[in-house]
Amino acid sequence: MKVARSPQRFLKVDSLVWLAPLVFLGLFYFFPLGSILGASFERASGGGRLLPQLWAAFQEALASPAERGVLWFTVWQATLSTALTLVVGLPGAYLLARYEFRGKSLLQALLGIPFVMPTLVVAAGFSALLGANGWVNSAWMSAFHLSQPPLHFTNTLFAILLAHVFYNTTIVLRMVGDFWAHLDPRLGQAAQVLGANRWRTLRFVTLPLLMPSILAATLLVFIFDFTSFGVILVLGGPRYATLEVEIYNQTISLFNLPLAATLAIIQLACTLTMTVVYTRLIARVSRPVSLRPRRYTQRRLTTWRSRILASALVIFLLVLMVSPLLALAARSVTRIETERGQSGRGAEQPSVTRGFTLEYYRELTINRRGSLFYASPATAIAISLGYATATVVLALLLGLPAAWSLAREPGQTSQFTGLLNRLLDPLLMLPLGTSAVTLGLGFIIALDRPPLDLRASPLLIPIAHTLVAFPFVVRSLTPSLRTIRPRLRQAAAVMGASPGQVIRHIDLPLVSRALAVAAMFAFTISLGEFGATAMIARPEYPTIPLAIFRLISQPGALNYGQAMAMSTILMLVSAAGMLAIEQFRIADVGEF
Amino acid sequence: MFKRVFPIAALFGLVLSACATTAQPAPPTLPTSRNVWVQTPSQAAEIAAPPQLSPTASAQPTARTLKVMTHDTFAVSEEVVTAFEKENNVKVDFLKLGDAGTALNKAILSKSNPLADVFYGVDNTFLSRALTEGIFEPYTSPLLSQIPDQFKLDPQNQALPVDYGDVCLNYDKNYFKDKSIAPPQNLEDLLKPDYKSLLVVENPATSSTGLAFLLATIGQFGENGYLDYWKRLVGNDVLVVNDWTQAYYTEFTRGGGTRPVVVSYGSSPAFEVVDASKPASEPEIAAPPQLSPTAAVVNDGSCFRQIEFVGILKGTLNRDLAEKWVDFMLGTTFQEDMPLQMYVFPVNQQAKLNDVFSKFLVVPQKPAYVSPADIAANREKWIQAWTQAVLR
Numbered sequence: 003m004k005v006a007r008s009p010q011r012f013l014k015v016d017s018l019v020w021l022a023p024l025v026f027l028g029l030f031y032f033f034p035l036g037s038i039l040g041a042s043f044e045r046a047s048g049g050g051r052l053l054p055q056l057w058a059a060f061q062e063a064l065a066s067p068a069e070r071g072v073l074w075f076t077v078w079q080a081t082l083s084t085a086l087t088l089v090v091g092l093p094g095a096y097l098l099a100r101y102e103f104r105g106k107s108l109l110q111a112l113l114g115i116p117f118v119m120p121t122l123v124v125a126a127g128f129s130a131l132l133g134a135n136g137w138v139n140s141a142w143m144s145a146f147h148l149s150q151p152p153l154h155f156t157n158t159l160f161a162i163l164l165a166h167v168f169y170n171t172t173i174v175l176r177m178v179g180d181f182w183a184h185l186d187p188r189l190g191q192a193a194q195v196l197g198a199n200r201w202r203t204l205r206f207v208t209l210p211l212l213m214p215s216i217l218a219a220t221l222l223v224f225i226f227d228f229t230s231f232g233v234i235l236v237l238g239g240p241r242y243a244t245l246e247v248e249i250y251n252q253t254i255s256l257f258n259l260p261l262a263a264t265l266a267i268i269q270l271a272c273t274l275t276m277t278v279v280y281t282r283l284i285a286r287v288s289r290p291v292s293l294r295p296r297r298y299t300q301r302r303l304t305t306w307r308s309r310i311l312a313s314a315l316v317i318f319l320l321v322l323m324v325s326p327l328l329a330l331a332a333r334s335v336t337r338i339e340t341e342r343g344q345s346g347r348g349a350e351q352p353s354v355t356r357g358f359t360l361e362y363y364r365e366l367t368i369n370r371r372g373s374l375f376y377a378s379p380a381t382a383i384a385i386s387l388g389y390a391t392a393t394v395v396l397a398l399l400l401g402l403p404a405a406w407s408l409a410r411e412p413g414q415t416s417q418f419t420g421l422l423n424r425l426l427d428p429l430l431m432l433p434l435g436t437s438a439v440t441l442g443l444g445f446i447i448a449l450d451r452p453p454l455d456l457r458a459s460p461l462l463i464p465i466a467h468t469l470v471a472f473p474f475v476v477r478s479l480t481p482s483l484r485t486i487r488p489r490l491r492q493a494a495a496v497m498g499a500s501p502g503q504v505i506r507h508i509d510l511p512l513v514s515r516a517l518a519v520a521a522m523f524a525f526t527i528s529l530g531e532f533g534a535t536a537m538i539a540r541p542e543y544p545t546i547p548l549a550i551f552r553l554i555s556q557p558g559a560l561n562y563g564q565a566m567a568m569s570t571i572l573m574l575v576s577a578a579g580m581l582a583i584e585q586f587r588i589a590d591v592g593e594f
Numbered sequence: 595m596f597k598r599v600f601p602i603a604a605l606f607g608l609v610l611s612a613c614a615t616t617a618q619p620a621p622p623t624l625p626t627s628r629n630v631w632v633q634t635p636s637q638a639a640e641i642a643a644p645p646q647l648s649p650t651a652s653a654q655p656t657a658r659t660l661k662v663m664t665h666d667t668f669a670v671s672e673e674v675v676t677a678f679e680k681e682n683n684v685k686v687d688f689l690k691l692g693d694a695g696t697a698l699n700k701a702i703l704s705k706s707n708p709l710a711d712v713f714y715g716v717d718n719t720f721l722s723r724a725l726t727e728g729i730f731e732p733y734t735s736p737l738l739s740q741i742p743d744q745f746k747l748d749p750q751n752q753a754l755p756v757d758y759g760d761v762c763l764n765y766d767k768n769y770f771k772d773k774s775i776a777p778p779q780n781l782e783d784l785l786k787p788d789y790k791s792l793l794v795v796e797n798p799a800t801s802s803t804g805l806a807f808l809l810a811t812i813g814q815f816g817e818n819g820y821l822d823y824w825k826r827l828v829g830n831d832v833l834v835v836n837d838w839t840q841a842y843y844t845e846f847t848r849g850g851g852t853r854p855v856v857v858s859y860g861s862s863p864a865f866e867v868v869d870a871s872k873p874a875s876e877p878e879i880a881a882p883p884q885l886s887p888t889a890a891v892v893n894d895g896s897c898f899r900q901i902e903f904v905g906i907l908k909g910t911l912n913r914d915l916a917e918k919w920v921d922f923m924l925g926t927t928f929q930e931d932m933p934l935q936m937y938v939f940p941v942n943q944q945a946k947l948n949d950v951f952s953k954f955l956v957v958p959q960k961p962a963y964v965s966p967a968d969i970a971a972n973r974e975k976w977i978q979a980w981t982q983a984v985l986r
Contacts, residue, residue: 041703122839129844134852151852156845157835235836240797240985254695255799256974257723371934374672375688439696446691446700450707457709458661458689536666537692548666554839555667556937557862558869562843 017419019403020426023472026400029454030465031433034444039263041447046260059264069248069261073268076244079159080227083166087223090167091174092216094319097312098175099182102300109316111580114172114522116323118530118576120547121232122554123569124165127326128155128237130333137329157239165233168323170223177222180519181215181481183300184293213287214481221280222477225273225434231533245269249437266440273435277428288484293512327573334362334566338559362563375552377544379571386529386545386575392464393471393528394521400468401475401520404430406509408476409483430476433469441466442537460543466534471524478523482516483509522583529576546572656683660915661710663689663907665697668715669935670928678922684915694720694802701907702727711910712919714756718747718901719805722970725752730905733917737924737942745901745941747966753903756923757938760860760958761806762890762897763793766847769854777889778855780896781814784827791831794845794853797985799977800836802900807857808980809969810898813962817972821983828984848888860897861937863888864954868934892958899961902938 043055063069098110116124132138132155139151146152155161189211193203209216231246243251245265252262303309337359369376377385407415408423415423433441445466449456456462486509494504510517532547544552546568553565657679668690679686689710691697698720701713705727716724724730730752738746738754745755763778770777778784784793796804812820833853835841842858845851848866863886891897904923906916922928929940933951940947947955 038703122837125840126844130850133844133850135850156833235800236840240800240834240836240981251799254693254699255977257699258974372671372673373935374670374675375668376672442692442696443699443703446709447703450704450709457704458687536690537696541668541688541690551666554843556869557842557858557865559866560869562849 016407016415017422019407020419020422023400023404023430024426026468027430027433027472030449031436031441031469034448035436035441036444037448038440038444039267042259042263056264056267059260060268063261063264063268069265072243072245072248072265075242076228076246076269077272079162079166079242079244080224080230083163083170083227083230084220084224086163087167087170087174087227088216088220090319090322091171091219092178093315094171094175095179095182097315098179099185100187100300101303101308101312102296103303103312107581107584109319110175111577111584112324113175113319114526114580115327115573115576116168117170117172117526118572119327119569120530120532120550121165121236123330123550123565124168124326125236126333126566127330128161128165128168130329131326132161156237157241159238159242161237162230162233162242165237166227166230168326169233170226171319171323173223173226174219176519176522177219177478177481178212178215180478180515182212183296184482184515185211185299186291186294187299189291210287211289211291214284214484217280217284217287218477218481221276221431222434222474224276225431228272228276229269229435229437231438245272246437250439253439253443262437262440266437269437270432270435273432274428277431281427288481291485293482293485330566331570331573334563334570335359337361337563359563362560362567365560366564366567375541375544377549379549379568382544382546382549382568383571383575385543386547386572387579389464389467389535389545390525390528390579393467394524396464396468397471397475397524398517398521401472401479402517404472405476405479405483406505409480409486411488414488431473434473438533438537441469442534445538458538458540460540462538463535463543463545464528466538467528467531468524470531470534471527474523474527475520478520479513479516482513486512518583522580525579525583526576529572529579546575657685658683658912658915659685659687660712660912660919661687661689662919663691663697663701663710663713665694665715666690666692667694667936671931671935674927674931677927678919682915682918684918686919698724701729705729705908708907708909710907711912711916712904713907714902714904714923716753716903716905717802718899718903718966719802719809719969719973721747721753721903721966722973724903724905726970729908731908731910731913733906733920735917735921735924737921740944741924741941742943747901748903753905754920754924755941756902756904757929757932757936758899758901758941759938760890760892760897760899760961761803761810761857762860762892762958764846764856764858764862764888764890766854767885767887767889769847778891780891780893781811781823784832784855785823785830787830789830789855791833792853793827793830793855793857794833794835794841794851795857796838796841797834797836798980801838803838803841803857803859804834805977806898806900808976809964810896810962812976813898813964814895817968820976821979824980824984832984834984858890859937860890860892860958861933861939861951861955863890863956864951865937867954868950886954890956892956894958894960895962897958897961898964899958901941 043052043059046055046059064073094113098106119127130136132153134151134154134156136155139153142148142152143150185208190203190207193207194200198206228244229246230244231250234242234244234247245268249262249265249269252258252265303312335358337357338355366379369378404426407419408427410419410423445462446457449462456465490508491504494508495501499507530547532551535545535548536551550565550568550572553561553568668688675686678684687710691700691709694715694717697713698716700709702723708729713724713729725748732750732752733754734751735754738751741755745758747753747755763781763784765777767777775788778786778789783789795807798805798808808820811823814820815823833845835845838858841856842862843849845853846856847854866886866888904920906913906920910916924942926940926942926945929942929945930947933939933948939951939957
């Protein structure tokens with residue numbers, strides 16, 4: 003054990019790290035997906051060999067102008083949304099990475115909340131601000147004495163783009179911000195000493211070093227926008243459809259499973275293409291750099307100019323990402339009675355009486371109708387946290403070995419592992435690009451025999467959440483793992499450290515921050531996930547989003563108020579969870 | 595690009611699934627239990643405790659399990675289910691598998707190895723899909739005699755009616771009072787200039803409420819006239835959203851929007867009282883003596899009636915229990931429990947409605963009618979034609 007090992011010594015075992023991730027993905031992703039795609043094509047006329055049949059289905063789908071339109075819209079709205087998200091996210095990432103100021107952890111947690119919020123609720127928050135009778139339009143109309151609301155929000159492309167930025171900016175803030183926070187500032191300082199101005203330093207030193215994390219964040223944001231479902235459905239309205247929405251319609255409303263399967267494969271193919279492009283690019287831009295603890299990289303906001311700029315940025319981010327949430331929280335404690343007036347256009351008669359109330363929160367704790375499926379807020383919180391914890395553990399256990407293997411230089415691994423790495427790297431992202439309704443049906447037909455009859459098992463929920471969280475974990479960890487200088491590992495090995503010790507004492511501390519980010523993603527993905535949870539739910543185990551959905555699907559002011567109260571609880575739980583994970587990080591870089 | 599990429603993505607999965615397909619001829623009697631190593635509870639019960647045994651012999655270990663598959667809006671009182679469980683020495687497991695359409699698709703795709711014994715929640719717009727796919731076993735429940743014929747849409751009794759609800763226009767009473775305009779009385783009214791830009795409806799492709807409203811217009815204006823009606827509605831600036839929640843809570847004036855007429859349920863005004871912002875301190879029977887802020891338009895031909903059905907899934911190993919559960923759902927205890935749990939109404943004529951409904955509920959006497967056979971034949975075609983006419 004104590005004998006120094008050259009890298010070649012453990013070449014044979016190193017492919018084994020792929021075992022667990024592969025078994026997991028094979029059983030819970032590829033098997034159900036293949037089953038449902040196979041079953042769908044079987045329903046189409048039947049007969050014939052599979053591949054020609056598939057090819058015909060593709061040609062048919064792509065010959066239809068409607069489906070081509072859907073594909074085109076999906077691509078360009080995702081591209082535009084991703085670009086906007088980067089424009090908003092990168093300055094924010096810089097601020098959070100390079101400066102230390104009071105309330106930063108809280109700010110980061112607040113900016114992470116949008117990620118977990120159900121679309122129906124977010125739509126309500128945006129409408130309260132930007133809808134025809136929202137604050138912005140009302141203020142605008144009374145200021146300029148207009149009779150019509152000047153800003154149109156419902157069913158517009160603007161609503162889609164805004165919601166995508168709202169949801170996904172946190173991905174850029176976390177992935178890029180965290181990497182940036184540990185980038186050695188001395189490289190930039192050196193460049194400036196050598197005469198480069200700030201702009202040239204950013205362009206030729208900082209951005210190239212940041213590129214791996216920017217690319218990783220871009221890929222994830224793009225795939226999220228590309229497969230967008232709730233935002234398009236609720237905010238975009240019926241005139242807009244992405245592939246994901248079209249797959250849902252073809253599956254549920256029209257029951258055209260062969261076409262749905264074809265579209266699902268097209269969506270997968272696009273995801274895979276994006277990921278292959280990404281892996282090519284990332285191989286070119288990654289280089290070992292030395293990460294530094296934050297106390298060396300961050301400074302305080304000392305000049306007035308920097309303080310003003312920082313405040314403006316923080317206010318902008320808060321308005322964009324927190325004000326819709328505040329509108330919801332405010333609604334959860336407001337009683338609105340309109341018996342004697344109306345709340346129509348123009349608000350010329352403010353006869354609506356508004357009052358403060360905690361009634362909705364109290365009501366949440368009462369099972370007034372003795373319902374079998376009633377869940378107290380405490381139960382829903384406990385169940386949501388239970389699923390989220392399981393997801394974090396599972397996603398880290400599977401993601402860490404995968405990321406570790408992917409991050410190694412081709413020369414360091416055995417040929418077989420190198421092959422696995424090249425093959426699996428892009429495949430890992432596929433679950434994110436998979437239509438939820440397709441995979442949900444796949445679970446039903448694939449996992450239907452003992453010992454794997456999981457169709458009705460609550461276990462399926464953390465498994466489904468892990469499928470989504472796993473790519474996030476891998477993508478958050480690889481950029482940091484890649485930066486570890488091989489010489490550090492080799493030095494440790496030469497000095498007698500076993501592979502386990504190298505990992506524990508060199509790799510783990512170096513990536514502890516990235517681990518916290520990965521855990522945060524897994525946590526928030528699970529907490530906010532609705533689609534899979536609703537499709538495989540056991541009513542005995544309701545999550546917070548499910549409780550919100552149940553309440554908001556019923557008429558009556560009391561139900562709506564309770565939905566807002568439950569949403570506010572979800573915000574608090576997710577913010578608290580994110581702050582807690584912040585505390586958990588093992589040790590900051592360099593603290594070993 | 596597809597040529598290169600496709601085989602990797604799909605074949606991997608197809609190969610795996612092929613392995614599963616070869617394992618298909620598994621013993622057909624294998625129950626859906628999770629544990630094959632011990633005798634499953636249902637098998638044990640069949641041997642040890644025939645269901646005819648009196649309920650007093652409720653030795654817990656022999657309790658069998660009945661699985662009921664349903665959609666995510668299913669709700670029931672705890673005591674009602676507990677009573678059924680005690681009486682039949684059975685444990686009822688509910689599986690909620692997504693919205694009505696998703697749950698039905700899952701029942702269809704799992705029909706060779708059913709997930710449950712009973713499926714509840716297929717409605718008359720989806721009924722044809724369930725019957726064509728043959729997921730149900732017929733069962734002529736004795737309780738069918740208490741149910742009017744208008745609800746029995748399946749002559750073979752594979753799917754038995756449980757409840758109904760009417761999709762109707764709702765309006766904000768205060769809006770029309772303040773503007774001194776008469777509220778709309780029927781579907782034709784919506785075309786008048788007075789009601790320009792006042793209506794919000796749901797997309798029939800994504801919302802069951804929207805589909806029901808589309809069927810109301812087809813019932814009223816016929817297959818040849820409905821598209822013309824919709825084009826004129828578009829001319830009168832109808833707003834289409836994808837989802838009931840969005841329509842009712844965001845675009846409807848009551849929810850803070852600008853549209854005082856919304857497609858919702860005939861029962862919604864009653865629930866605006868029952869679930870008012872200030873809840874009654876007593877259970878809802880003591881509803882506050884206020885009037886509902888909204889009203890439903892229930893005149894002849896302006897609503898569409900949704901009827902929900904229950905059926906015994908083909909291949910169940912618990913046929914006796916499944917029959918009992920179906921009888922139970924059609925019986926008065928469950929039927930009287932439904933309205934306040936699921937916002938729908940009993941088909942059993944002997945079930946009594948809670949007082950609050952007799953005060954606030956108006957039921958349309960003659961909803962628009964489209965025959966189930968017509969719906970079955972044209973459902974997809976109508977939705978696509980509507981999409982072309984209204985959205986494109």
